[in-house]
Amino acid sequence: xxxxxxxxxxxxxxxxxxxxxxxxxxxxxxxxxxxxxxxxxxxxxxxxxxxxxxxxxxxxxxxxxxxxxxxxxxxxxxxxxxxxxxxxxxxxxxxxxxxxxxxxxxxxxxxxxxxxxxxxxxxxxxxxxxxxxxxxxxxxxxxxxxxxxxxxxxxxxxxxxxxxxxxxxxxxxxxxxxxxxxxxxxxxxxxxxxxxxxxxxxxxxxxxxxxxxxxxxxxxxxxxxxxxxxxxxxxxxxxxxxxxxxxxxxxxxxxxxxxxxxxxxxxxxxxxxxxxxxxxxxxxxxxxxxxxxxxxxxxxxxxxxxxxxxxxxxxxxxxxxxxxxxxxxxxxx
Amino acid sequence: xxxxxxxxxxxxxxxxxxxxxxxxxxxxxxxxxxxxxxxxxxxxxxxxxxxxxxxxxxxxxxxxxxxxxxxxxxxxxxxxxxxxxxxxxxxxxxxxxxxxxxxxxxxxxxxxxxxxxxxxxxxxxxxxxxxxxxxxxxxxxxxxxxxxxxxxxxxxxxxxxxxxxxxxxxxxxxxxxxxxxxxxxxxxxxxxxxxxxxxxxxxxxxxxxxxxxxxxxxxxxxxxxxxxxxxxxxxxxxxxxxxxxxxxxxxxxxxxxxxxxxxxxxxxxxxxxxxxxxxxxxxxxxxxxxxxxxxxxxxxxxxx
Numbered sequence: 097x098x099x100x101x102x103x104x105x106x107x108x109x110x111x112x113x114x115x116x117x118x119x120x121x122x123x124x125x126x127x128x129x130x131x132x133x134x135x136x137x138x139x140x141x142x143x144x145x146x147x148x149x150x151x152x153x154x155x156x157x158x159x160x161x162x163x164x165x166x167x168x169x170x171x172x173x174x175x176x177x178x179x180x181x182x183x184x185x186x187x188x189x190x191x192x193x194x195x196x197x198x199x200x201x202x203x204x205x206x207x208x209x210x211x212x213x214x215x216x217x218x219x220x221x222x223x224x225x226x227x228x229x230x231x232x233x234x235x236x237x238x239x240x241x242x243x244x245x246x247x248x249x250x251x252x253x254x255x256x257x258x259x260x261x262x263x264x265x266x267x268x269x270x271x272x273x274x275x276x277x278x279x280x281x282x283x284x285x286x287x288x289x290x291x292x293x294x295x296x297x298x299x300x301x302x303x304x305x306x307x308x309x310x311x312x313x314x315x316x317x318x319x320x321x322x323x324x325x326x327x328x329x330x331x332x333x334x335x336x337x338x339x340x341x342x343x344x345x346x347x348x349x350x351x352x353x354x355x356x357x358x359x360x361x362x363x364x365x366x367x368x369x370x371x372x373x374x375x376x377x378x379x380x381x382x383x384x385x386x387x388x389x390x391x392x393x394x395x396x397x398x399x400x401x402x403x404x405x406x407x408x409x410x411x412x413x414x415x416x417x418x419x420x421x422x423x424x425x426x427x428x429x
Numbered sequence: 430x431x432x433x434x435x436x437x438x439x440x441x442x443x444x445x446x447x448x449x450x451x452x453x454x455x456x457x458x459x460x461x462x463x464x465x466x467x468x469x470x471x472x473x474x475x476x477x478x479x480x481x482x483x484x485x486x487x488x489x490x491x492x493x494x495x496x497x498x499x500x501x502x503x504x505x506x507x508x509x510x511x512x513x514x515x516x517x518x519x520x521x522x523x524x525x526x527x528x529x530x531x532x533x534x535x536x537x538x539x540x541x542x543x544x545x546x547x548x549x550x551x552x553x554x555x556x557x558x559x560x561x562x563x564x565x566x567x568x569x570x571x572x573x574x575x576x577x578x579x580x581x582x583x584x585x586x587x588x589x590x591x592x593x594x595x596x597x598x599x600x601x602x603x604x605x606x607x608x609x610x611x612x613x614x615x616x617x618x619x620x621x622x623x624x625x626x627x628x629x630x631x632x633x634x635x636x637x638x639x640x641x642x643x644x645x646x647x648x649x650x651x652x653x654x655x656x657x658x659x660x661x662x663x664x665x666x667x668x669x670x671x672x673x674x675x676x677x678x679x680x681x682x683x684x685x686x687x688x689x690x691x692x693x694x695x696x697x698x699x700x701x702x703x704x705x706x707x708x709x710x711x712x713x714x715x716x717x718x719x720x721x722x723x724x725x726x727x728x729x730x731x732x733x
Contacts, residue, residue: 127570139586251712253663367577389585408573
C-alpha cells in the first residue's frame, strides 16, 4: 500500500481511457449545446426585445440589427454558422455587452473558479476530516452530534443557507460584490487582493459548508465500510501505529467515494454557485447566466452552457484520473 | 449507483413479510422507540401534508389579499402569528397555501420524471447494444447540463409559465438519474433465471420486461422518488426565489423567501418562516428516504 512516489505513474492504458472519455465528452458538449440552441430559438420572442419593442425604433433599425447578427436567416443556417464559428474558436458577440463573448467570460469565469475552487478545497478538506473523525468513532457522541448537524446543513437549499449567512454575518464580513468598489486600479495589489479575500469569505464559506456536510456523510460511510476488513486487522496485528493505520490503510481506501463525489459534484456546484453568486452579488458566471437569460443574450447563454458542460466533463474525467491514482487496480481495468 | 442493484434485490427477496400495516398504532410506537429521528420526520411530513391539504380551512385570511396597506410588514402578533409581508398579506396563510404549491408541484413532477425515467432506462437496459448506447448518451448529456441553468434558461425565455408547464418542465429535466437506476436494475435482472424462464416459455420481450423484470426495480425507484421529491422542492424553490415561479399572487415557499430577500434586515420573518418550513420538509424527506434505503437493504453509500 505505502509507496514512495507521490505522483503515481498511470501508464499508457489510462491515457487511452482518458482520451476516449474526452472524445465522448466532446460529443456530450455538442449535444447539450445543440439542445440549448434549438430551445432558445424555439422560445417566443427574440433578442433585444427591450430595444426592438421600443416604439421609437424604426423598422430599418430593427432590420439592421437582425441582419447584423444573422437573426433574419433560417434557424438551421444560424445553427450552421454558430457551429462553424465555435469550431473556429469564436463564441460570437454578446448582444447585451456589445463585446466578444470570450472577453465577457474571461472577466467573469475566473471569479467563479476562484469561488468554486476555494469552496471545493475548504469543503473537501473539512468534509474528509470530519467524516474520518466521525467514522473512526462511529456511534459516539461526537459522531451523533456532528452527524445530525451535517444532515441538517446538507438539507438546506443553497440560497436559503446563503440568506441565513447574510442575516447573521452581514456586519462582520462584506456581503456584496467581488471587491471594494472604492479601491481604484491604482491601489496597491496587496490591498486589492485582501479586499477580494474579504469579499470571498462569506460566499465561499457558505458553499464550503454545504460541501463539507455532504462529503462528511460519504466519508464517514466509506470509512465504516473499510474498517472491519481483514487487512485492517492484519495491519494492526503487525504493529502499525494507529495514525499510520488510519492514514495509510483506511483513509486511502475510504477516499474513493469522496473522489467520485468531487468529480460528479460539478453540476450541483455550478447550480449552487448560481444562487450563492446571486445572493452575494458575486459577479461570476452564475450571476452572468441569470442576467444573460433575462436579457435573451443568445450567444452568451450558449457560451455559458457550452462552458458549464465542458466543466462537468472535465470534472468527471479528473475524478476518473484521481480514482486511478488512489486505486491501482483501476489502471488496468 | 449501478452496484447498488444486486444488494437491494437480494435484500428485497429475503425481507420478511411486513407484519403490520404502516399505520397500525403498535408499529408507529415501535418506530418511535427504534428510530426517533425517522419518527419525527414522518410526523413532520404528515403534519405539513395535512396543513397543505387543509389550507383553505386553516387560514382565517385570504393569502392573496392585501389587508392594510398602511401597516405593511408587521412583525408576528396575536392576529398574524407569523406577521404580514411587504404587501400586508398574512404570512401564515401564504405559508400554508405555499405548501400546496411547493409540495403539489414537486410530487407531480417526480411522478412525471419517474415514468419517463423508468421507460427510458428499461428500454435501454433491456435492449442493450446500440440502443442502450444512444439512449445513455442522451442521459449523459442531460446530466452534464446543470439542471438549474437549463430550467432557468427555459423559464426565463418562455416568460411566465402555467403551473402545468412548470410541472412538466421540472419532471422532464429530472428523469436522467432515475433512468440510470432503472437501467442498472434491468440489466442485473434480465438474465436471472425467472426472466430466462419467462422468455423460454414464449413471453414477448415487453411482457418479460413489464411483468418480470421491472417489478424488481420498484424498490430502488421508490427510494429515489422519495429523495427526488426533496430535490424538486429545492429546485422549484430556487426558481421561485429568482423570480421564475408560479404566477403571482400565488407563491411557493421559495417565492416567499425571495419576497423577503431585500427586507431581510428589517423584516426577517418574511423570509425566515418559509425558509424554516422549506428546510424542515427537505430534512424530513431526506431522513425518511435514507431510512427507507437502509431498511430496504440497498448496499449503497449512505448519502445524507
